[in-house]
Amino acid sequence: MSGPPAPAVTQQVGRAAGGGQRPQAAELREAARCLVVDADGRSVPFQALYGEQKAIVLFVRNFLCYTCKEYVEDLAKVPKAFLQEANVRLIVIGQSSYHHIKPFCSLTGYTHEMYVDPQREIYKTLGMKRGEGNNVSVRSPHVKSNVLLGSIRSMWRAMTGPAFDFQGDPAQQGGALILGPGNEVHFLHLDKNRLDHIPINTVLQLAGVKTVNFTNQPQIIDI
Secondary structure (H helix, E strand, O other): OEOOOOOOOOOOOOEOOOOOEOOOHHHHHHHHHOEEEOOOOOEEEHHHHOOOOEEEEEEOOOOOOHHHHHHHHHHOOOOHHHHHHHOEEEEEEEOOOHHHHHHHHHHHOOOOEEEEOOOOHHHHHOOOOEOOOOOOOOOOOOOOOOHHHHHHHHHHHHHHOOOOOOOOOOOEOOEEEEEOOOOOEEEEEEOOOOOOOOOHHHHHHHOOOOOEOOOOOOOOOOO
């Protein structure tokens, strides 16, 4: 089920809900030249992801993080038809080796675009944080597990995986951007901690994409 379509955001946003300051032109140019890697090991410039088409780009902490897994599971519920209708790309970027992309997509059911920034060059250039912020009361509407259970599941996946690694820097935080076409930055949110994800429907609405009912409950429509 979807909510009513929202008009596309046409102006740039100087400061996003998460306290992110819009990147300076020099920072965006530097990030644009950085390479991201797809599931088959092919490298493309970051700018190629948004140069010709508006894109929602979501940077996640690491693929073992339970909060990222549950967030991406909800991203998987965004219908491709909604994105095509709005002419918007939906892209997730992680910071592991590209070998982890296909297993993570299989685990979460995510079928949209996914890349990695193994050296965290774009994370650093755009000012994404490392470590946990002070605002521990922040809650993501997309995370269902508590800290203890989620952490146990993450460690179990690390131990039972083909290679024991954290699939990225465990201290790295993520963020969300709406970019393009060209060098326009419409929105930026920098996560303060692992639970400070931007709600998916917020970023969809800002990009002009129909929203999604993530509750799995029937919606009541007033007539």
